Amino acid sequence: MNHHEYEQKPPERPRMHGIEDVIEEALDTNTYWFKGEPGAKPGQFVMLWVPGAGQKPFGISYQEKGRFAVTVRKVGPFTEELFGMKAGDRVGIQGPYGRAFSCKGKRVALVGGGYGTAPLGFLAEVMSAGGSKVFVSTGAASSRYLMFRERFRHAKIKAVFSTDDGSFGHRGFCTDCLTGLLETERIDRVYSCGPEAMLREVARICSEQGVDAEFSLERYLKCGFGVCGSCSLDGTGWRVCKEGPVFTLQELGMITEFGKYKRDGSGRRMSI
């Protein structure tokens, strides 16, 4: 037994990054670009620190040579603070953390709801470049919230869009279009990120059709690297920040709280 029984860990603390560029992806939805090579895999997230305002998790939405980005939906005090920031301002970035999507599958469907589409953009590009045939079904409340339309077109990724109000594409849910894709496109794996009600529907469909699937879950994260337990899931105790955020369809079946409830920052249950 010596001092080096275990590998030295890198520091877990934010590093300041100047915002390179802010791009409006959709209504209340901005992409923040940073210099750097975090070496993230699709599905991983970073903890974003705004001194004074707090620290919150966001999935990596773009990663290119020398730069990367997160795409943020404005929903509350922290994201509002972010929306007040512009190129040149600095934020702290910690991570990337978490288990990524497996990137398996030859013909895959990516199903994204709301800002859940953010990590799927990155996944689509990586899998497409890796030779998989990628289909995307993404939905939002209305056309003004739809993101990455240009991006998918540019990458020659077949994407279908749904809106709750029918203002663009299919009127209804992105899960409706998933059913269509499964019927026509010989999909061998589904990747999904978005509101939990939507994930539940994707899980139901994939179970029925016998298609493998992966899901990115959201829970209240505090530390982001597996020590505090605020993101532990009932049934298994798995940590969303460590064993997740991505779980397989099979794993989902063991997470008893899935689709039912989650916890807030104090640990109190809130139904979904």
Add this chain to the structure above:
Amino acid sequence: MNHHEYEQKPPERPRMHGIEDVIEEALDTNTYWFKGEPGAKPGQFVMLWVPGAGQKPFGISYQEKGRFAVTVRKVGPFTEELFGMKAGDRVGIQGPYGRAFSCKGKRVALVGGGYGTAPLGFLAEVMSAGGSKVFVSTGAASSRYLMFRERFRHAKIKAVFSTDDGSFGHRGFCTDCLTGLLETERIDRVYSCGPEAMLREVARICSEQGVDAEFSLERYLKCGFGVCGSCSLDGTGWRVCKEGPVFTLQELGMITEFGKYKRDGSGRRMSI
């Protein structure tokens, strides 16, 4: 600037080693064998910890595949404690520390006085194996204190011996024999370890003859790895435990206290 601007250091603390064997080299002079591969170079030393008794420096005197040894002269309370120990007992070993002999030279003379011969045994074997022609001149008060006679013979290293009382070999000093070696053997480098009066004489001879030389110095060591300053040398401030214990003839000239005084554990000067 990141966390890894500097290399991680290994721990500086003793590791317990069972004594494998105790060999009497000469009167009041024991060799303690240990299992292990410290990767030491000749001239380096270890700090030897005997719980309760203290911790003191000793040069490595043997290093073979899978084992190594120090050779200790009984001179005071700590070394007496060591002389009470036997195979199976454990001591703590920390190091190896310090700058080693350079091992340069095609035809070299090793001059050792008293237990100063200990590290030269190791040096002789290494240089001999490295293809150098090694001559040894070693001296002691009387024949009963002479060490490594068998060892040098066995290694086919030409060794000459001196005793103060003439009980074996040359009556007089090992430095006398050095002069002879320099005259007859085309020596290109001298290595020396022993009482400081003897080192001074070796330095004088080598200066006169224009031969490069290296000297292993002793000062009071506390930490052994360069932080406390108890072994700092006047003139340069070099630390015996870090920049030394081996110094070149040229360096010796800059050490103003050499041959004159040293300091005790409190830092008080004592003349040599």
Add this chain to the structure above:
Amino acid sequence: MSKVPANLTIGLFGKKLRNPLILASGFLGVTKSSLKNVAQNGAGAVTIKSISREPRQGHKPPVVLTNGDVMINAVGYSNPGIEEAKREFSGLGDVGVPVIASIIGEDARELGYMAKNFLSREFAAVEVPLSCPHTPGYGLLAGQGTPEATLEITKAVKGSTSLPVIIKISANVQSIGEVAKAAVKGGADAINVTNTIGPGMFIDVQARKPVLGFGVGGLSGPAIKPIAVRCVFDVYEAVRGSGIPIIGTGGVTTGQDAVELIMAGASAVGIGSAIHFRGIEVFRQVCGEMAGFMESEGFSGIKEMVGIAHD
């Protein structure tokens, strides 16, 4: 040295633990499922995250950071409060190992209330941290680290529950032996030493600001182990006569670390930050290393090692 098969089991509060490693409070102990997951990874017992009377959101994130061998945290005792916690921590048999409750309160009276109203017989014991260095209203910041406060609080909790009571004390006091003696005098059944050290602070030099949401936080992890060892050593000397067991907590990451605390005087060992430094498998790894050490050094049981560095 003879080879004997090492037996890691210990007895604590009349219960048998399969090994002396206890999940430290505040790590993963938010839910029963999470505790069970830790148990499945090898812990001998687990402690829940500390519960207060009312729900608490805790300090603003960042709440935990690391650098080198140091972890720093200022979580600020986020917890769902007594009512929800009662629901959460029921049916504890599912966990598979003994579950220790942890309660906090602003004073002896509130802690007495917590003990009376929160603790079910399903818990194996209750731990009372008087030692958090970074949460206003609690622990050191509420003066709970003195011998006087320790005595008063220990008595109040003892008087309100029949569960064994563990008093968790701080390294950040000069008179740690006095605090330990006060806990013994108040009737404590065990002492846990230590909580986090400090507090400390991380400043980001580019942001030019402290990083933790609360500014300062307590230190844990491998870097604090020497302090934990000294604290256990000192507390052992102080309470030796009483026979009270010590849970040694602070920086334990390897089997050798655990043995170090045990030789200093601990009967059981808390593990927290190592869940980060080595992963959640750390409990099993430390057990393996302890067993290996004991076998090669000829120890057949934990008890033989407790406090032997004092002899």
Add this chain to the structure above:
Amino acid sequence: MSKVPANLTIGLFGKKLRNPLILASGFLGVTKSSLKNVAQNGAGAVTIKSISREPRQGHKPPVVLTNGDVMINAVGYSNPGIEEAKREFSGLGDVGVPVIASIIGEDARELGYMAKNFLSREFAAVEVPLSCPHTPGYGLLAGQGTPEATLEITKAVKGSTSLPVIIKISANVQSIGEVAKAAVKGGADAINVTNTIGPGMFIDVQARKPVLGFGVGGLSGPAIKPIAVRCVFDVYEAVRGSGIPIIGTGGVTTGQDAVELIMAGASAVGIGSAIHFRGIEVFRQVCGEMAGFMESEGFSGIKEMVGIAHD
């Protein structure tokens, strides 16, 4: 961010230092030659190893150990005593940078004696550590860490020398702000915070014994930096109004570390253990890193950074 050439010089006690890095007391400061060697390796000023009235052999070795990011020591103030130290530390101009004396004593009276009888005008200042956690008769173990003792000692030393007086205080007290204020009230010209932390203990599990000759020792090195940062931050808040400079000491190993302490409120920075962790070249390396940081962040001088984490 504009690029400006960084100027590392600072003014301290009316002297100009070429950079804010000061060799901490107890490292290599046994002889004048050794101090000079440190100066040649880039330090802005140097502190001698603490001197007592009578010679002291110190604690039995091992006296210093390390593990990971932690150094532990119990040297026990070995020093040759006042008479020999006077001879040793004369002709200090040779050193090339300002030399700070360090004196210890068992009480205010002895420290007054030391100040009167040891200090020559060749020293740039005198430092008085009231904060060693592991030497019986001195520092914390002699009760010198309280606000009352700090006030009394500061006054006694101030009354016995015309040199600027630096009071070196400990992180191991709850009321660090009060101690700092007492030093200011007593007339101190600077505060050095912090001494070593703890104490801590290393136990060798095979020897089954504490390793340091004295058993326990103070912690230093990278692992304690977060505590030093917090202490400087707190002391800065406490003494802000007085304009007294703070020397921040503890764990500084990189330029970023030095900047962190400066932003917390330090005007100068002590460096000790880093001599081991990075080698004696550390002073020059840290200067280079500080200059690089300042240039890229648009700071032109040290003063601009002092305490800015408070705003």
